[in-house]
Amino acid sequence: MKPTISTSILSASDGAAFEAVNPKGESAVLLVCEHASKHIPASLNNLGLDAQTANSHVAWDPGALAVAKFVGSTLDASLIAATVSRLVYDCNRPPEAAGAMPAKSEVFPIAGNQNISTEEKAARVNEIYLPFTNAISDEIAARVGAGRPTVIVTIHSFTPIYFGEKRKVEMGVLHDEDATLADAMLAIPSTMEVQRNQPYGPEDGVTHTLKLHAIPNGLLNVMIEIRNDLIATVADQKKVADELSLVISQALVALRLEAPTTEATHA
Secondary structure, three states, rough: OOOOOOOOOOOHHOOOEEEEEEOOOOEEEEEEEEOOOOOOOOHHHHHHHHHHHHHHOOOOOHHHHHHHHHHHHHHEEEEEEEEOOOOOOOOOOOOHHHHOOOOOOEEEHHHOOOOOOHHHHHHHHHHHHHHHHHHHHHHEEEEHHHOOEEEEEEEEEEEOOOEEEOOOEEEEEOOOOHHHHHHHHOOOOOOOOOOOOOOOOOHHHHHHHHHHHHHHHHHOOOEEEEHHHOOOOOHHHHHHHHHHHHHHHHHHHOOOOOOOOOHHHHH
């Protein structure tokens, strides 16, 4: 059943469209998690999805928020995370992109996104995308005003099987036209199978946040993709987050954005 939308998608019970974690963090790193939540507002009648699909990777990036929070805690970094499913609005896509409110995700048709009215599209943009992306812009502006360096790191996860094909890559280090931070991170040995711009790259339209917030402001940036079977438990999430935190720290030291620490120097 299609939802009946007048002017509002979110109700008071849905809360805000984004969550700010550790907003006073002192690290230069600003973490972003666009696909942190599988929450679908009640006004959208679950987008017509069955429970299995609504809880699957189609609706969000499983494990990504937990990893981002662990990294934020380790680095003392601030985090801005979306609180609404990417099927309602994908905050890593601009409003004009077909994937912003996808009618189909992988092989799954999204009934509630079929033939969305202009009014409903505008409501989703105004209530979900704009508050989220404005929160990032405001945070960057505040840091620039305070003379603080800022590095944008977005955290995502991906499914180990896509269109029936197994993926061997375990972590992707993605970048758009600015590969500075990605190059520094890729130069550091990892226990994982790490690849550049895999399993997606800029040609797939996945670097919107980097292109909108980092590159125009001259900020170092990177997008991280982690295979979600490797971060299915709390223990695994922390293990991957610990390694990612160390790699980020070592890369920033190499780029002279952070002073060396005992851990970064001897790890």
